[in-house]
Amino acid sequence: MQESNFVACMTxxxxxxxxxxxxxxxxxxxxxxxxxxxxxxxxxxxxxxIGKNVxxxxxxxxSMVQNRVFLRAINKFAExxxxxxxxxxxxxxxxxxxxxxxxxxxxxxxxxxxxxxxxAKCTKILNKYGDxxxxxxFNVRDMWYKLAQNKIHFIPEMVGPILEMTLIPEIELRKxxxxxxxxxxxxxxxxxNKFRKFExxxxxxxxxxxxxxxxxxxxxxxxxxILLECAVEHLSITKLVQHFVxxxxxxxxxxxxxxxxxxxxxxxxxxxCTVNLLNFYKDINREEMYIRYLYKLRDLHLDCENxxxxxxxxxxxxxxxxxSDEQCTSHVMPIDFHDSQTQRQLKENLYKTIIxxxxxxxxxxxxxxxxxxxxxxxxxxxxxxxxxxxxxxxQATFYENIMKILRPTPDYFAVGYxxxxxxxxxxxxxxxxxxxxxxxxxxxxGELMTEFPNAERMNTTSPPASNIKSSPGQFIQCFTVQxxxxxxxxxxxxPVPDQVINFYKANYVQRFQYSRPVRKGTVDPDxxxxxxxxxxxxxxxxxxxxxxxxxxxxxxxSTSTISPLExxxxxxxxxxxxxxxxxxxxxxxxxxxxxxxxxxxxxxxDPAVMGxxxxxxKAFFTDAYSQEHPGDWDKLIQLKDLIAWQVPLLxxxxxxxxxxxxxxxxxxxxxxxxxxxxxxxKVQKEYGLRELPDVDDKRTSRPRSMxxxxxxxxxxSLSTMNAExxxxxxxxxxxxxxxxxxxxxxxxxxxxxxxxxxDDGEVKLRRERKRQKRSSVLFADCKAExxxxxxxxxxxxxxxxxxxxxxxxxxxxxVLKQMSFASRSVPTIPALIFAVANGGEDQTLDQxxxxxxxxxxxxxxxxxxxxxxxxTPKSKKPSFFKNRLTSKSAEDSK
Numbered sequence: 085m086q087e088s089n090f091v092a093c094m095t096x097x098x099x100x101x102x103x104x105x106x107x108x109x110x111x112x113x114x115x116x117x118x119x120x121x122x123x124x125x126x127x128x129x130x131x132x133x134i135g136k137n138v139x140x141x142x143x144x145x146x147s148m149v150q151n152r153v154f155l156r157a158i159n160k161f162a163e164x165x166x167x168x169x170x171x172x173x174x175x176x177x178x179x180x181x182x183x184x185x186x187x188x189x190x191x192x193x194x195x196x197x198x199x200x201x202x203x204a205k206c207t208k209i210l211n212k213y214g215d216x217x218x219x220x221x222f223n224v225r226d227m228w229y230k231l232a233q234n235k236i237h238f239i240p241e242m243v244g245p246i247l248e249m250t251l252i253p254e255i256e257l258r259k260x261x262x263x264x265x266x267x268x269x270x271x272x273x274x275x276x277n278k279f280r281k282f283e284x285x286x287x288x289x290x291x292x293x294x295x296x297x298x299x300x301x302x303x304x305x306x307x308x309x310i311l312l313e314c315a316v317e318h319l320s321i322t323k324l325v326q327h328f329v330x331x332x333x334x335x336x337x338x339x340x341x342x343x344x345x346x347x348x349x350x351x352x353x354x355x356x357c358t359v360n361l362l363n364f365y366k367d368i369n370r371e372e373m374y375i376r377y378l379y380k381l382r383d384l385h386l387d388c389e390n391x392x393x394x395x396x397x398x399x400x401x402x403x404x405x406x407x408s409d410e411q412c413t414s415h416v417m418p419i420d421f422h423d424s425q426t427q428r429q430l431k432e433n434l435y436k437t438i439i440x441x442x443x444x445x446x447x448x449x450x451x452x453x454x455x456x457x458x459x460x461x462x463x464x465x466x467x468x469x470x471x472x473x474x475x476x477x478x479q480a481t482f483y484e485n486i487m488k489i490l491r492p493t494p495d496y497f498a499v500g501y502x503x504x505x506x507x508x509x510x511x512x513x514x515x516x517x518x519x520x521x522x523x524x525x526x527x528x529x530g531e532l533m534t535e536f537p538n539a540e541r542m543n544t545t546s547p548p549a550s551n552i553k554s555s556p557g558q559f560i561q562c563f564t565v566q567x568x569x570x571x572x573x574x575x576x577x578x579p580v581p582d583q584v585i586n587f588y589k590a591n592y593v594q595r596f597q598y599s600r601p602v603r604k605g606t607v608d609p610d611x612x613x614x615x616x617x618x619x620x621x622x623x624x625x626x627x628x629x630x631x632x633x634x635x636x637x638x639x640x641x642s643t644s645t646i647s648p649l650e651x652x653x654x655x656x657x658x659x660x661x662x663x664x665x666x667x668x669x670x671x672x673x674x675x676x677x678x679x680x681x682x683x684x685x686x687x688x689x690d691p692a693v694m695g696x697x698x699x700x701x702k703a704f705f706t707d708a709y710s711q712e713h714p715g716d717w718d719k720l721i722q723l724k725d726l727i728a729w730q731v732p733l734l735x736x737x738x739x740x741x742x743x744x745x746x747x748x749x750x751x752x753x754x755x756x757x758x759x760x761x762x763x764x765x766k767v768q769k770e771y772g773l774r775e776l777p778d779v780d781d782k783r784t785s786r787p788r789s790m791x792x793x794x795x796x797x798x799x800x801s802l803s804t805m806n807a808e809x810x811x812x813x814x815x816x817x818x819x820x821x822x823x824x825x826x827x828x829x830x831x832x833x834x835x836x837x838x839x840x841x842x843d844d845g846e847v848k849l850r851r852e853r854k855r856q857k858r859s860s861v862l863f864a865d866c867k868a869e870x871x872x873x874x875x876x877x878x879x880x881x882x883x884x885x886x887x888x889x890x891x892x893x894x895x896x897x898x899v900l901k902q903m904s905f906a907s908r909s910v911p912t913i914p915a916l917i918f919a920v921a922n923g924g925e926d927q928t929l930d931q932x933x934x935x936x937x938x939x940x941x942x943x944x945x946x947x948x949x950x951x952x953x954x955x956t957p958k959s960k961k962p963s964f965f966k967n968r969l970t971s972k973s974a975e976d977s978k
């Protein structure tokens with residue numbers, strides 16, 4: 085109360101003073117230094133009173149009277165400053181600096197922001213007092229231009245205060261003060277031949293000002309227009325100014341988007357805008373601002389428990405640091421790691437935090453990469469073996485987690501935001517989202533619609549029309565897409581566990597596919613497969629997922645068409661792969677629920693719910709189709725081969741199901757097994773017999789995790805696995821496969837349009853030859869020495885269908901002719917499994933043998949073949965596997 089009385093008295097005295105009183109008082113100072121001290125003390129007092137406002141907020145009349153009195157005094161003192169303290173000899177930089185800061189404080193004070201008042205109150209203030217912001221703003225502009233050569237002393241310190249003044253939403257004030265920026269650029273350019281200091285300062289201050297609520301689109305447009313008009317008259321810096329204006333406009337767009345979503349409940353939108361800003365600062369090489377937004381993004385991820393994304397975000401900061409003992413500068417030192425002094429210390433602490441986040445996000449592969457880098461530093465740079473020991477223990481834990489802990493595969497969703505109702509960073513763009521664990525599309529879409537309650541959901545997956553994109557509303561399109569595996573090169577031709585490869589099927593992915601059926605030609609109502617074409621759209625995102633966001637914008641897309649036959653092949657490939665994956669999971673974990681395996685197997689073998697084979701046969705395995713599509717011959721072989729290989733996979737799955745099924749589900753299992761036997765007879769009769777090598781987990785003394793589905797990389801992706809399906813077929817008694825054909829195929833081969841149809845006599849002759857050669861094609865007929873030339877001519881075929889190296893080509897002919905079990909579609913199990921099946925203890929297998937057995941085939945010696953022919957076909961196994969088991973049994977008996 086005492087302060088307000090004092091201020092009221094002072095205000096009343098100043099109000100009574102006229103021009104004569106001011107002149108008389110200022111002339112009473114004997115020296116210029118005394119006058120400078122008076123001005124500085126008075127300006128600081130005014131600035132302090134304006135900032136504090138000693139009157140209650142609703143005492144508008146007292147505040148306006150005080151402002152008018154102070155404004156008159158400031159203008160009188162400014163006249164004296166121009167007359168006495170502007171010339172070079174008498175220039176008082178500190179005094180002028182305080183004056184400019186006082187003027188900015190006056191113009192930005194809350195009581196003068198008329199845009200916050202009602203229309204009636206605003207009109208009343210304007211009629212009685214005028215817009216004092218405009219008055220002092222014009223005075224500041226005039227005072228700035230009077231500085232002349234002294235302007236350089238206020239750059240870049242005055243950039244921020246002038247920016248605050250130009251951001252006041254008063255159009256005439258903006259028009260009067262924005263040109264000051266061009267004058268600052270011209271002044272710095274004339275001295276340094278660039279205006280980098282001005283540019284850095286305005287970017288920094290603009291970021292803080294807009295985040296604080298200042299600025300709008302009108303300011304952005306006016307800023308661009310005024311500066312470009314000023315640059316036209318100064319050709320020497322025109323291009324530099326144009327580049328600067330473009331830079332500031334882009335920054336303002338992103339800052340305004342960021343500010344618009346700061347109060348939004350959707351943290352996803354806040355993350356998107358934050359990433360846009362940090363990418364912008366990275367592009368223009370503003371490290372301080374870049375790091376500032378990195379930690380804002382990190383905090384948003386932690387609030388949402390997005391630990392993987394938080395780790396990737398911090399990793400961007402760690403990459404800016406070196407493994408050196410250089411001192412950290414202030415702008416790269418976040419508050420969280422203030423104890424770190426050197427770059428090495430900060431980077432090490434960052435890595436430990438990032439590893440912790442990756443661990444919580446179950447991204448152990450990424451955590452291991454950082455652990456190895458840290459271990460290298462501990463071992464070779466700082467020689468801290470205690471830290472190295474802890475690090476290696478942590479690595480061991482991560483490797484064990486990869487093999488033993490189940491990680492749910494996330495779904496991916498394509499989301500399109502169409503219509504002008506969305507903000508610029510979303511408008512008419514498509515994004516790929518990474519779903520959370522066990523998140524269904526319906527749940528994801530529900531949350532999406534909650535964020536945009538006014539949006540309309542699109543029920544079609546086709547690209548929207550132009551009228552949708554240009555409409556003023558909001559339209560959201562959401563559908564599930566499938567990630568495309570990018571197989572790491574280090575996995576090529578190596579046995580890789582499912583636990584390892586499955587991680588890469590849903591991580592480090594950048595390409596995604598969506599397939600939708602389309603109808604072409606005549607539609608058969610009884611068989612939709614014959615006319616079901618697939619339109620496949622491939623999306624490519626700007627960055628790989630996962631990353632610093634759970635979604636990224638689609639940078640490009642393309643569309644292709646898949647024929648009905650190709651679609652059938654892909655369907656069979658995926659089904660076989662799914663069966664194989666489940667078998668691997670159930671072999672490795674005895675506690676998995678039986679339901680998923682039950683549903684998958686029953687859905688395939690029970691004709692009441694399946695019927696797929698019959699549909700394929702009716703659609704593709706006919707004379708009419710072969711004649712109309714002569715180029716599909718290899719694809720027909722491939723499809724039949726896939727059908728044949730599904731039987732041993734199903735059999736293995738049913739065997740596992742039998743061991744795990746409970747008593748109440750036994751009737752269900754019996755029914756399923758009955759259906760499978762019928763299916764097995766039909767498939768083997770039509771398409772031949774396939775057999776999988778038997779590997780019994782119980783025979784090994786090593787941990788179960790060591791025996792989980794080791795297989796060739798060709799089995800990792802069945803699209804690669806079945807690229808060329810020339811699988812030799814093990815014949816059954818009723819099979820019509822012609823054994824002498826250069827490519828063993830089922831009976832439909834003789835109906836090929838480009839092959840002569842043989843008479844019945846010749847067919848019978850071939851059948852008779854087949855009966856004489858009842859040995860399985862799994863085992864080479866070692867006595868068939870004739871026709872040596874014919875078998876050697878198949879060398880190139882084997883090379884194209886297998887992973888044979890150049891060394892294999894130099895093997896004796898007696899070895900090459902035995903390689904009949906060679907197909908990229910065969911689910912092969914390399915020699916590593918056989919070693920594991922034998923306990924993993926016998927290491928007598930030489931290196932060459934290991935290399936040979938890593939190929940998808942079995943090479944047998946003549947002695948082995950001779951012995952095997954004495955056994956029944958059902959008991960036949962690769963002799964290598966048989967001998968290994970025999971030797972193991974002998975050791976056990978000892």
